[in-house]
Amino acid sequence: MYDYIVVGAGSAGSVVATRLSEDCETSVLLMEAGSSDLEPDDVTQIPFLWYSLIGSEKDWGYRSVPQKYSHFAYKNEISYIPQGKVLGGSSSINGQNFVRGSRNNYDQWKQEGAVGWGYDDVLPYFRKLENATQTSYRDSTLRGLHGPIVIKETNGSILQSFHHTAAMEIGFSTVDCNSDNPIGRLVFSIQGDHIKTVT
Template sequence: MTVGSGSSGAVVANRLSEDPSVSVLVVEAGESGEWSLPITIPMFHWNLYKSKYDWKFHTVPQKHACKGMRDQKSYWPRGRALGGSSCMNGMVYVRGSRHDYDDWAANGCEGWSYKDVLPYFIKSENIQIPDIKDSDYHGTDGPLYVSPGNASLLADLYGDAMQELGYKVVDSNGEDMIGYLSISGLEGNVFMKTKKNSSYDYPDTQLHIATVCGTKDDIDPAITRVNLKSEVLLIAWVFITESIA
């Protein structure tokens, strides 16, 4: 059983369910959100903030940051639906700076350098952008369909202006991130199952999904119990995993 279906939990559940001898149960708080317009339409994702699909987290008061915020607390939106926070990130696909991964490795996180993680990025990706399809930094056989998205005309104007100033237009998930970035997008969040927008399509016979919308029903107080043959994996984001554990 995996607790959490976010960007990490969904991937783990998918990989486990590839084994025909394994049956996987994914438990997720909130609703599926499959028919929610703010989830399925990237530019509407702002409407998810402080909605029923958001955990509505706030940090504790900060001493040296958030000075322009009430009580110096920062609002941290986090997805409460199948797909976790991938439901509310506008379907943007950004791997992050290679230097961050190298810093992790330099500080003791063995196996997490950019060189170490790049093969997994490539393996998971099915790039749909013709200009970079043959790049050594992208894959074409993975379950994550990555497209160029639909940028406004302003994006091209900004790109032209940056090139006039001497900057390169670079791949946001390529060799480096120095220059004008053209952002890539996912075709659907990590838990959508429609054929057109699916990023992960699970073997239905081996993967089961349970959404939990509450803790107790006074009218029907029945409790569902699950007997496990194997392990429970807590993959519910750093704060929620810690509170469950």
């Protein structure tokens, strides 16, 4: 018997189970269809290799139907739709780029009836979960400094620096990709530590 049963140990389920279990009087069962990723030599422990996990046993292996208007470079115009099937879910096979999404999308959802899901409604939770102290935009009122997820700016390869120079030459300013204006040369951030939400 459990007080709560959470099905799916992905990004959402792991956090829900973790938060519920912070009350030591509460019992929580977290169920996951995929395998563990906790072995020290597991590929998910090396974030840069995320791409190699697509199509592996840690991916549900979904495919799109043949597309009529896109994916012309794909065989039969069929696309991969990777979804994590492993402890940590898609967060264990993802690229770890820390992207919240655009303010406009949230505000449009609110206008369409999703009360409580406008950007200003969810912003306090974004701020609460992140620790942006190791970034150049840490003082922004849009960013959080005391949350459990540490984020860092990417170091960048030499190719990235050429790309940035080119973007500046054609007039893009440098912006935080999670700011209100995400159009420009992005200061990309990644989840600094390889976050394992479940232990």
